[in-house]
């Protein structure tokens with residue numbers, strides 16, 4: 001075979017003996033006949049469009065739906081050897097446009113790598129890189145254990161872990177990435193290696209927050225924790241209770257910390273009929289434990305909290321309806337805990353002049369989220385060996401704006417609107433000296449500098465890992481989507 005010179009994806013493979021032109025997708029179809037979906041096949045559209053947000057979807061030239069690790073190795077080896085651009089998709093929930101899909105390239109869909117095996121002796125679960133969190137929790141529940149993972153059923157295991165991964169159990173156990181004891185990774189040359197605390201330790205650390213920069217992770221072995229019934233759900237409040245909730249949030253964060261407790265405030269600002277949501281999770285079966293007393297005096301409009309299984313807490317979470325709100329931008333910032341700053345953020349969020357233009361967008365929706373990160377989360381991460389995220393060891397809040405709209409022609413308007421409001425937040429935080437560098441990959445917008453935010457030392461270490469395991473920079477240059485090393 002002659003090597004392929006890639007010119008976008010119209011590149012062709014020429015057989016030296018026959019001179020028959022073979023496209024990269026035809027080559028893959030010949031090598032892996034049952035696992036390649038070509039554009040002219042009926043199932044193509046459904047599989048290509050599995051990305052959650054409409055604006056994250058792309059039109060790949062073909063899709064590799066690998067049945068097992070071995071065929072995935074074969075695919076990766078051939079793609080990199082022939083300089084063919086590709087994307088990797090697990091659950092397809094990354095909001096960034098093209099974050100896990102590709103135009104005119106090959107999409108690797110990991111959905112068939114979805115095994116979930118529990119090892120009671122090792123107290124770990126080995127989970128395929130294409131599994132969904134809801135299936136993981138349900139499979140582990142009969143064993144009375146769970147893992148630190150996503151807060152909604154249909155998020156993919158692969159992307160959530162590699163971007164850090166915030167869970168209802170993070171207050172005690174750190175982020176999802178901190179709880180991985182072994183990554184099974186296909187490197188650019190197609191070899192499969194294990195990265196863990198004793199083997200390829202540099203890669204092990206880099207993958208904890210490293211996204212798709214180093215390899216395709218086929219399986220994650222994750223620590224499990226005992227769990228029985230839990231308490232939690234959503235409490236809805238009238239919109240006028242928003243300031244009281246912000247103030248209680250500060251007290252909650254600065255008061256005594258209960259590692260079983262976790263919350264998130266969500267305020268859908270453009271649809272006041274939803275009010276303000278307080279998502280509550282308590283990892284033991286006690287209703288209204290003292291950790292949440294600071295919210296007690298605020299009148300509740302509607303309450304779904306109950307003692308229930310952990311999987312039912314996850315499946316009961318509020319999940320945006322993508323058919324009504326098809327296009328999305330998420331944007332994040334990290335602030336040090338500061339009650340005065342929170343009030344200012346509230347004022348910016350509810351009164352920013354940019355909000356006026358939101359009404360010009362069809363289905364224009366703007367949701368504000370506040371996620372408290374206790375010091376214990378950062379300490380737990382360190383105790384588990386450390387990650388690459390460069391988190392500051394102090395109480396902090398991961399603020400998030402979620403913007404949704406209908407029409408593609410409004411994309412620019414929507415992105416600029418959300419950015420302008422977040423810029424105001426960052427200015428206020430800088431002024432208060434309470435802006436922290438960290439940008440959470442899983443909540444980040446396309447223009448945010450995620451990996452630079454991990455700090456100079458982490459970036460240098462990650463670049464060394466890249467040189468060692470991927471000297472041709474295939475995962476930088478051929479693998480599209482995700483957030484790349486700076």
Ligand SMILES: Cc1cc2nc3c(=O)[nH]c(=O)nc-3n(C[C@H](O)[C@H](O)[C@H](O)COP(=O)(O)OP(=O)(O)OC[C@H]3O[C@@H](n4cnc5c(N)ncnc54)[C@H](O)[C@@H]3O)c2cc1C
Pocket residue numbers: 052087088089090091092093094095099100110129130149150151152154155156157158159160161162163164165166167211212215216217218319320442443481482483
């Ligand atoms: C409704 C919703 C709720 C969410 N809730 C949470 C939450 O509770 N906590 C949280 O932390 N985040 C949450 N997120 C964010 C989510 O974690 C990120 O969007 C994450 O990227 C999704 O993972 P995925 O596998 O579904 O994504 P994908 O889009 O499939 O992948 C995301 C990125 O990871 C890469 N990737 C995926 N799998 C692999 C692999 N095996 N090997 C190498 N690279 C890979 C992809 O190439 C892509 O760059 C939520 C997102 C949505 C839309």
